[in-house]
Every structure is written in structure tokens, then in C-alpha cells.
């Protein structure tokens with residue numbers, strides 16, 4: 001696609017006669033501020049907060065801020081290409097919606113609004129295991145648009161096998177296995193606010209509709225909702241897993257398997273040795289190990305270990321077009337965004353998510369051109385200083 005960025009700029013300028021309160025925010029900071037004014041403390045801090053002191057959340061941003069682009073001039077950047085290829089599939093933009101659970105705490109339309117917004121832009125939507133609604137509903141809302149499924153690998157292998165089967169049947173074309181959350185981290189905001197969405201029955205849509213989950217309840221969730229939630233807390237995570245267990249997933253799905261939450265180069269090698277089809281460098285947006293490395297800092301080290309054998313994606317801290325360019329220049333094939341679109345969802349539902357994604361992509365297109373590059377697939381460290 002060519003000139004996507006300039007078209008979006010003019011669309012925004014055309015809203016200049018709208019009164020200010022009706023104009024949607026443009027900057028990440030303003031989306032967040034507007035969301036803060038809408039959401040109660042519990043949900044807001046659940047979304048915005050990081051683990052512990054928030055050190056790793058800050059490191060995520062610092063890793064972008066300390067790297068600079070060195071733009072090149074007179075390179076004819078009139079025709080640009082933002083498309084990428086992953087697992088034999090062409091995607092128009094190098095951006096995916098990160099898996100985010102419990103979106104019902106953000107907006108009444110939750111995951112369905114986000115999924116529809118992604119479908120409208122052909123941005124792949126990654127359905128969370130912890131969605132408020134079942135994955136089949138997400139699939140239906142998206143028609144033929146691209147979607148992947150994020151697996152929280154349950155202690156109960158029957159649930160895991162069932163989720164994999166349901167994901168494929170509902171049109172998800174890849175599996176993202178999140179490895180960094182066998183349990184919830186020490187999250188001080190949530191402890192202070194005494195707020196955990198699941199305990200009030202949010203984010204369990206996939207479980208309460210799952211035959212393998214329901215089979216182990218003594219009473220149906222309608223009869224005894226509290227017992228169903230308690231069972232969920234027992235089976236949600238699995239801290240006993242090892243690399244050898246990946247064979248179980250391979251046996252139960254033919255879809256490409258990506259491992260999310262890799263930060264160490266040795267883990268990247270182990271992932272490949274155990275048959276992973278892709279890697280997502282991520283520290284879960286700073287929500288798991290406080291004190292962990294910034295995700296962008298881990299990216300080049302992981303890419304070096306991977307040696308191009310499988311695609312490497314990244315998330316944690318992407319806010320603007322320049323961030324996307326920097327991540328791709330350091331070896332990511334694509335990036336995922338978490339919080340930015342969730343603030344869009346809080347402020348303006350489906351339209352908000354669409355606006356945030358569209359603007360991020362437009363900013364990426366314009367930054368690509370102004371840096372002197374035409375194709376995201378050809379980005380390399382040469383656009384960065386000192387590399």
C-alpha cells in the first residue's frame with residue numbers, strides 16, 4: 001500500500017470542524033488520560049499497571065528511547081510496502097493485536113469490538129485464552145479476517161487439548177503459547193485495590209463453555225458460579241511444565257506454534273530445538289517479572305541466537321511508528337500492541353481500537369518514508385545509530 005500515512009493525516013484534518021470534545025485523541029498519552037477518566041481504579045490499574053515497582057515497564061520504554069534512527073535523504077520513498085509474510089501468509093501491516101484477556105472490564109463490547117476493529121484493518125487479532133467471551137464468538141465476529149489463538153497452558157491437559165481443537169475449528173490460524181505467566185506476578189496495584197477480574201467472573205468465557213472444563217465440575221456454573229471460578233483458579237496455570245512438554249502441543253495441533261515471553265538467547269535455541277515455529281520476545285508489558293530486561297534490549301540478542309531459522313516477533317512498549325521501525329530494524333518480523341488499543345477500547349469501543357491501530361500504522365508508514373526506506377521487510381540495523 002502506498003501513502004497510507006498521508007491519507008490518514010488528511011482524514012484527521014478533515015475532522016477539524018468537529019468540536020474538540022468529539023475529536024478522538026491522537027497521542028498515546030491522551031488516549032491513556034481519557035481512559036483514566038472513564039475507568040474505575042480497579043480496572044484502570046489492572047490494565048495500566050506493571051508488576052512490582054514498574055521498573056520493567058519503564059525499561060521497555062527506555063530501550064526505545066535510547067536508540068536513535070538516522071534518517072537518509074533523497075532515496076525515492078514514494079511507493080512503500082508495509083506488508084510482511086508469516087507462515088506462508090501475507091499480512092498487510094507488521095502489526096498484530098496482542099492477546100489481552102478480560103476486555104469486558106474495559107468496555108461492554110470487549111473482545112468483540114476489538115476483534116471487529118482488527119478485522120476492518122486486516123490486523124491479525126490474537127484471541128486470549130482469558131477472553132470474556134468464547135473464542136467461537138470472536139471467530140464469528142471476524143468473518144474471514146486473520147486471527148491467532150493465545151494459549152494459557154492449563155494444568156488440565158484435557159482443557160489444553162480442547163482449546164487447541166476449538167481454536168482451529170473457529171478459524172484461528174496460529175497458536176501463541178504464553179510461557180511467562182504460569183501464575184500471576186506480584187502486582188501491587190491489584191493487591192492494593194483488592195481487584196482481580198477473574199474472581200468476579202470476568203475473563204473465563206472460554207472455560208465456562210469448554211466441555212473438558214465443565215466435565216470436572218460437580219455443579220454447572222449457573223448452579224454454583226463460585227465453585228466454577230475456584231476450579232478455574234486451580235487449573236488456569238501450570239508451573240510444572242518443561243521444554244519436553246511442548247511435544248504435547250505439537251501432537252494436538254497442526255497450526256504453527258509461537259512461544260511468547262522469550263527473553264534469553266538460550267531459551268530461543270531451546271524453543272527451536274523443541275519445534276517452535278516462531279518466537280515472541282516479550283516481558284508481558286512489564287506485568288510479570290519486575291526487574292526483567294526491557295524487551296527491545298533482549299530482541300537483538302535473541303535474533304542473533306535464532307539465526308533466521310524461525311520468525312521473531314516482539315511486544316512490550318510499542319507506542320508509536322518509530323518504535324515499530326526500531327523493533328523491525330533490530331530483527332523483529334512484526335510487533336504486537338497491548339495497552340494502546342485497550343485505551344482506545346475504553347474511550348470509544350470498536351472505533352477507538354480502529355483509530356489507535358490505523359494511526360499507529362499511518363505513523364509507521366510516514367516514519368518509514370522519512371527515514372529513507374520503502375519496505376518494512378528490508379529494514380536493518382543500518383537505520384539505527386552506532387550499528
Ligand SMILES: Cc1cc2nc3c(=O)[nH]c(=O)nc-3n(C[C@H](O)[C@H](O)[C@H](O)COP(=O)(O)O)c2cc1C
Pocket residue numbers: 046047048098099100101102128129130150178260282283284285286287315316317318336337338339340
Ligand atoms: C490488561 C492486559 C491483559 C493481558 N492479557 C494477556 C493474556 O491474556 N495473554 C497474554 O499472553 N498476554 C496478555 N497480556 C500481555 C500482552 O499480550 C502484551 O504482551 C503486552 O500488553 C505488551 O505490552 P504493551 O502493553 O506495552 O504493548 C495482557 C496485557 C494487558 C495490558
Ligand SMILES: O=C(O)C(=O)c1ccccc1
Pocket residue numbers: 100101102130181203284287
Ligand atoms: O493480566 C495479564 O497480564 C494476563 O496475562 C492475564 C492472565 C490471566 C487472565 C487474564 C489476563
